[in-house]
Amino acid sequence: MQFRAGILYVVLFVVVAAGAYGVIATAESPEVTLSEAEATFALGEGDEFEVGGQVFNVSQLADGSGTVEHVDEEAVLDVEWDDGDSVPVEEDLEYILEINQPEVADDEDEDDASPESFTLREDYDDEEYETVERADGLYVVVTENGSEELIHIDDFDEIDSQVYEVGDAIEFYDEETETQVEGEVATIRAEVVVVEYVGELVTEFDLEHANTVTLEGEEFGVVFPGDGTVYLTDDLESFEGQLDDIETFEDRVQGLWWVVSLAGLTGTLIAGLAFMPARG
Numbered sequence: 001m002q003f004r005a006g007i008l009y010v011v012l013f014v015v016v017a018a019g020a021y022g023v024i025a026t027a028e029s030p031e032v033t034l035s036e037a038e039a040t041f042a043l044g045e046g047d048e049f050e051v052g053g054q055v056f057n058v059s060q061l062a063d064g065s066g067t068v069e070h071v072d073e074e075a076v077l078d079v080e081w082d083d084g085d086s087v088p089v090e091e092d093l094e095y096i097l098e099i100n101q102p103e104v105a106d107d108e109d110e111d112d113a114s115p116e117s118f119t120l121r122e123d124y125d126d127e128e129y130e131t132v133e134r135a136d137g138l139y140v141v142v143t144e145n146g147s148e149e150l151i152h153i154d155d156f157d158e159i160d161s162q163v164y165e166v167g168d169a170i171e172f173y174d175e176e177t178e179t180q181v182e183g184e185v186a187t188i189r190a191e192v193v194v195v196e197y198v199g200e201l202v203t204e205f206d207l208e209h210a211n212t213v214t215l216e217g218e219e220f221g222v223v224f225p226g227d228g229t230v231y232l233t234d235d236l237e238s239f240e241g242q243l244d245d246i247e248t249f250e251d252r253v254q255g256l257w258w259v260v261s262l263a264g265l266t267g268t269l270i271a272g273l274a275f276m277p278a279r280g
Helices: 002-028 237-275
Strands: 041-044 048-051 054-062 063-083 086-090 094-100 117-122 132-133 137-144 147-152 159-163 168-175 181-186 194-210 210-215 218-223 229-233
Touching: 041 054, 054 194, 054 229, 063 210, 086 168, 159 181, 168 194, 194 210, 218 237, 229 237
Parallel strands: none
Antiparallel strands: 041 229, 048 054, 054 063, 063 194, 086 094, 094 117, 117 159, 132 137, 137 147, 168 181, 181 194, 210 218, 218 229
């Protein structure tokens, strides 16, 4: 009786597992769909469109993903240079940056003293010029008519030095864009100089199928119909409703997999118990 009952239960759990697996195998997952007529924007690679008064460009499209970019040609950008950095003033010419630290009186707090200027100095060969350090800066040793004279390096004509303060215009070479840039000294601190300039700023936004993207504070659902285009919709209620249907379907499929697993394990356990010899 024990054996027959065990076999009956094993068959029952096999049927349950097979039924659940059959549902999984034949079920079709819902998909996020959107027609061109329903889309707020139907776009191909290279197309431009406007959101919130800003122009965006579809820079790249692939299978189920893409990139939208916005180009701000009048963005206020900045560059930071640390004390001692080599600064490209021209394409093939670099100067050394030296922040001119203020003199601090005995009764002053060193942390309260901020530098007011910095110097860009032409890089020079130490073997070509002999220099000596003094309390008020670096001097070049010049020998003339057999006598030596010390000339402050800022006043030495053979080595170009340019002094800048906050608000001064400054020109430098931008290695990233390979262009000469005109900027303005915005900040001078003890260890860093900040220069602001007007340039081009490119901001990229990723597009992924069945996800959302936010452009200029507006959120859009993203659908790739599979024909080399992308649809954006601002009807988020309908879009998110489809996503909820997909999530519900996946939850149910996951539950059926649990049924398959538990039925299989239970059937195996019962089969093992059925074949155990009875005592007495």
